Amino acid sequence: MPSVRTLYRSLPHMQRRTRRLLVLLTAIGYPLVLVGYATVVVPGRVTLSTWAPIATLLMAFTIVGVIALYGYVRGRADLGSGRLDERQAQLRDRAWARSYAIVVLVIAAVLVAVMVIRSSSGQDVVLSGDIIGYAATTAAIYLPILPAAVLAWMEPDVPVDEADEPSGDR
């Protein structure tokens, strides 16, 4: 059984397939908790005690994913990092640009969804404290990790003949 330290040290060597799976799990974990709560618990289809372990598992996807992605990137997505060389800095800037595009797309999708719901049901969409709280939590979880997640998604695998060299951070 590998120790936590061994696992953490192995994170920078993750293959792209694993990284992309982690990004997807991180991305769907918390939103599924919210959607599941709204669609099955609130209408009374499932009791809260039944939902709790499922929600915990889904939340674990996001938490473990966030930790693993930070462990993989190790500061290479930070704007203030001065220890990157020109290729790494270029890659980081592309990750930030794509993150910005993703945020814009998500906001636009939410606005469209709200307009569709309003026009189809004829009801006003009320921006309650709960909704603002969920939106703030979602932003607090995902905005900081987004550039690191995009970088982990984008970076190609290290060729086999370079795999025995040191890890990505200098």
Added chain:
Amino acid sequence: MTRRPATPIHNRIAVLRAERGLSRQELAEALDINYQTVGYIERGEYNPSLDLAFAVAAFFGLPIDAVFSPEPFEPMSVRLYGRSAGEPEESGAHA
């Protein structure tokens, strides 16, 4: 970064490194870059800036056009012996 640059710049870094018995890590440390960046440049998957290209050339003590070129480099065997590998020698070569 998996995409190749639109205008590939060919280079002899792998050959020069092998001639001097240098690892990517040693070259990277000398140039103050990440060792993976050396690999990306060698494979033509990343075009270095002018600054870095001049630094690489200076490190090997060669003019920049001996290290980087927009055209593929001629193999060393052709340059040294005037023929490609596997090509038969001319009959009068020993005369």
